[in-house]
Amino acid sequence: MKTARLIYSILTILVFTAWCYWQLETPVDFADYRFAKIASNGEPLNPWQGPWACTLDKEQGLLWEVKTDDESIHDGYWTYSWYDGQQGQDNFGDCYFEDNRCDTLDLVIRTNQQALCNVRGWRLPTSAELQSLYRLNTLPQQAQIATQYFPQIKNGDYWSSDHHQALTGHYQRFGHGAKAFNFFSQSELNLPYRNAAFVILVTEQLPSSRTEAGVLSR
Amino acid sequence: MKFARCCFVAIHLVATAALLISLFTGLRIRAVLDDFWRNYSYLLPQGEVISIHLLSGMLLSLAAFCYLIYTRLKQQDKKRTTTRLKHKYHHLVIRLGHWVLITAIISGWLIWLQAPVINKLASILHYLMALAVIAYLFSHSYFHFIDSGVGGLKRVFVPGKGLKPLFFIIVFSLPALAWLSHAFIAQNQYQTLLVDDLNPDTHIDIDGIANEGIWQQAHQISVLTHGGANFDNGQTRIWAQAVQNEQEIYFALRWQDANESLSHLPLKKTEQGWKVKQQGFHHFDETEHYEDKFAVMLSNSCDYGADGTAHLGHQPLKDKPVNWHQKGYHASLDNQVRDLWHWKAVRTNGMLLADDNFIGKPISHKPGVRRYTAGYQADGKESGAYVMNWLWYKPDIIVPKRLPQDNNKLALFNQNALLPWFESTPYHKTTDRYPVGTELPSVLYRSNRFEGDRANVRAKGIWKDGYWHLELARKLDTGSQKDVVIDSGVCIWFSAFDRSQVAHTRHVRAIQLVFAS
Numbered sequence: 195m196k197t198a199r200l201i202y203s204i205l206t207i208l209v210f211t212a213w214c215y216w217q218l219e220t221p222v223d224f225a226d227y228r229f230a231k232i233a234s235n236g237e238p239l240n241p242w243q244g245p246w247a248c249t250l251d252k253e254q255g256l257l258w259e260v261k262t263d264d265e266s267i268h269d270g271y272w273t274y275s276w277y278d279g280q281q282g283q284d285n286f287g288d289c290y291f292e293d294n295r296c297d298t299l300d301l302v303i304r305t306n307q308q309a310l311c312n313v314r315g316w317r318l319p320t321s322a323e324l325q326s327l328y329r330l331n332t333l334p335q336q337a338q339i340a341t342q343y344f345p346q347i348k349n350g351d352y353w354s355s356d357h358h359q360a361l362t363g364h365y366q367r368f369g370h371g372a373k374a375f376n377f378f379s380q381s382e383l384n385l386p387y388r389n390a391a392f393v394i395l396v397t398e399q400l401p402s403s404r405t406e407a408g409v410l411s412r
Numbered sequence: 413m414k415f416a417r418c419c420f421v422a423i424h425l426v427a428t429a430a431l432l433i434s435l436f437t438g439l440r441i442r443a444v445l446d447d448f449w450r451n452y453s454y455l456l457p458q459g460e461v462i463s464i465h466l467l468s469g470m471l472l473s474l475a476a477f478c479y480l481i482y483t484r485l486k487q488q489d490k491k492r493t494t495t496r497l498k499h500k501y502h503h504l505v506i507r508l509g510h511w512v513l514i515t516a517i518i519s520g521w522l523i524w525l526q527a528p529v530i531n532k533l534a535s536i537l538h539y540l541m542a543l544a545v546i547a548y549l550f551s552h553s554y555f556h557f558i559d560s561g562v563g564g565l566k567r568v569f570v571p572g573k574g575l576k577p578l579f580f581i582i583v584f585s586l587p588a589l590a591w592l593s594h595a596f597i598a599q600n601q602y603q604t605l606l607v608d609d610l611n612p613d614t615h616i617d618i619d620g621i622a623n624e625g626i627w628q629q630a631h632q633i634s635v636l637t638h639g640g641a642n643f644d645n646g647q648t649r650i651w652a653q654a655v656q657n658e659q660e661i662y663f664a665l666r667w668q669d670a671n672e673s674l675s676h677l678p679l680k681k682t683e684q685g686w687k688v689k690q691q692g693f694h695h696f697d698e699t700e701h702y703e704d705k706f707a708v709m710l711s712n713s714c715d716y717g718a719d720g721t722a723h724l725g726h727q728p729l730k731d732k733p734v735n736w737h738q739k740g741y742h743a744s745l746d747n748q749v750r751d752l753w754h755w756k757a758v759r760t761n762g763m764l765l766a767d768d769n770f771i772g773k774p775i776s777h778k779p780g781v782r783r784y785t786a787g788y789q790a791d792g793k794e795s796g797a798y799v800m801n802w803l804w805y806k807p808d809i810i811v812p813k814r815l816p817q818d819n820n821k822l823a824l825f826n827q828n829a830l831l832p833w834f835e836s837t838p839y840h841k842t843t844d845r846y847p848v849g850t851e852l853p854s855v856l857y858r859s860n861r862f863e864g865d866r867a868n869v870r871a872k873g874i875w876k877d878g879y880w881h882l883e884l885a886r887k888l889d890t891g892s893q894k895d896v897v898i899d900s901g902v903c904i905w906f907s908a909f910d911r912s913q914v915a916h917t918r919h920v921r922a923i924q925l926v927f928a929s
């Protein structure tokens with residue numbers, strides 16, 4: 195009888211311990227319902243992998259440039275005046291990668307030459323495209339965007355492609371400008387082309403790894 | 413006879429429950445600093461266990477007191493008592509068990525009292541007694557069970573017929589009394605730090621040197637903190653003074669730390685490329701290649717367990733992710749903000765700041781974020797930053813952001829554990845001619861110091877002769893929703909970090925600030 199109790203009690207303890215052990219989880223990553231990381235060569239990355247050069251917006255069918263802090267042409271600190279080669283103001287922004295100062299066309303040209311994420315077609319986003327990136331962020335003084343997929347977003351204005359906008363108030367004397375969007379204040383405003391603002395580029399072209407895999411829903 | 417038996421069974425039941433709760437919650441607390449017990453994390457309770465441990469300790473103390481009275485009465489009644497232990501073995505084990513329990517209870521109270529001289533010994537003793545309790549449970553309880561089966565358990569846990577009301581009175585009144593005593597003591601348990609008045613015309617330099625006259629007069633307290641990595645026996649004593657001038661409060665702090673640790677996750681060049689020197693950083697629990705740090709928490713309430721913000725275990729918060737190091741999270745489940753000043757010997761000391769953080773409600777877990785920190789978050793900032801000198805952290809090979817312009821200054825940079833932005837250039841593989849074995853600081857001050865809410869705490873620390881000396885200053889009311897307004901009655905907690913990322917020291921009881929005027 196005592197032997198049976200001994201065996202049964204030891205077995206119970208072992209089973210309980212094993213059950214508890216199997217309950218113990220390790221941290222696991224999980225994919226965002228909308229965004230995915232893409233490496234500079236166009237290959238998809240897992241949510242915890244990095245560095246990544248582009249963020250795929252599965253909902254909008256767009257590929258976004260990811261800003262960095264590595265002093266490359268994609269550094270998030272660089273600012274640009276709005277210029278498309280015909281309209282706007284060239285070379286009124288600040289960056290290190292141009293002999294002259296910088297404008298939006300410089301970044302568009304360089305990024306397309308580079309074939310960032312193995313695609314071309316990089317351009318300024320429309321104001322609607324920029325605003326579609328809104329995501330509530332409850333942490334203090336943070337951009338209202340998925341910062342884990344869009345790092346280095348500054349508290350400043352980001353250029354859109356929507357131009358020839360009539361300027362008012364203080365800027366009225368400059369005539370026309372382009373729409374810009376602030377991810378912190380979630381505000382849109384028209385700025386003179388000559389203003390230095392931040393830029394995040396976008397393209398409809400998607401890396402072959404994503405289109406072949408049929409991940410995109412639209 | 414029946415009466416004595418009933419008392420014994422009731423006290424035995426309460427003491428057993430209190431002992432088991434104390435043991436398991438105590439081992440969970442121990443697991444924060446002890447790898448061995450973290451291996452058994454899945455067997456230990458999780459959450460806000462510190463308060464439960466203290467409550468069960470109170471219950472065990474009361475049960476022990478009742479048992480003492482019971483044995484005294486029983487001795488007087490010995491001639492009429494026929495109860496005998498069947499085996500000498502049990503007699504010996506129970507005798508030893510009593511001493512173990514008494515020692516565990518006394519050492520627990522000594523830790524709670526933060527008794528200056530004996531506290532170091534008390535914490536060692538308390539842990540040893542916990543191990544002895546495990547041995548006791550096997551040699552006494554388990555042996556009894558094997559020997560007598562469920563019937564044997566019934567005899568010591570179920571009262572006989574006729575005296576059940578008395579049994580239930582004891583069984584329910586003891587926990588109730590313990591809870592009341594615990595609540596009463598919790599309301600009156602604070603150490604106090606008298607905050608002396610400072611003449612508004614008197615200037616205090618935040619330079620880490622408390623040589624202003626006011627510091628010679630200001631009241632000082634000391635608190636022995638325990639449970640930190642790398643400190644001697646995990647413990648360090650912290651001395652604190654505070655003064656205020658109705659606008660700002662100033663702290664002069666000092667703590668024992670045998671070495672000044674500035675080397676913060678340095679980079680080392682290997683045959684394959686640059687690598688981060690780390691031992692636990694990949695799991696966010698580095699204890700070798702890390703800077704010294706110090707933390708001050710402030711709150712309008714003063715409860716145990718860092719005012720109820722310490723949630724221990726691998727997954728202590730329901731619906732929140734498992735944590736990497738299985739130690740736990742800080743979070744305010746009552747939605748009150750606790751202020752947290754985090755001074756870092758490399759990353760913020762050069763900015764003459766402490767990182768102004770807070771503990772709020774646990775945030776939601778976001779995809780793509782590998783480290784979840786629950787309620788521990790940084791205040792907002794307008795600008796300024798320190799950055800790590802790698803494009804993306806990996807445990808094997810990383811790519812640095814910058815390399816020093818002048819090789820000859822590398823020794824100086826390593827000594828300061830800081831790579832100046834304007835004395836370095838962006839990394840290019842083609843221009844990286846540093847030999848294998850070269851070490852490089854990993855901390856870069858990218859631009860200006862923090863500005864905005866995150867820069868509300870001025871700080872400067874200096875290490876000298878085995879002690880860190882730290883001065884802190886902050887406005888009494890910053891106007892920030894993420895800061896606690898400092899006034900008489902606010903409670904504070906101190907934690908020191910000896911080259912560790914999260915393994916900090918702690919103290920059980922809060923320190924309440926009492927303004928002299």
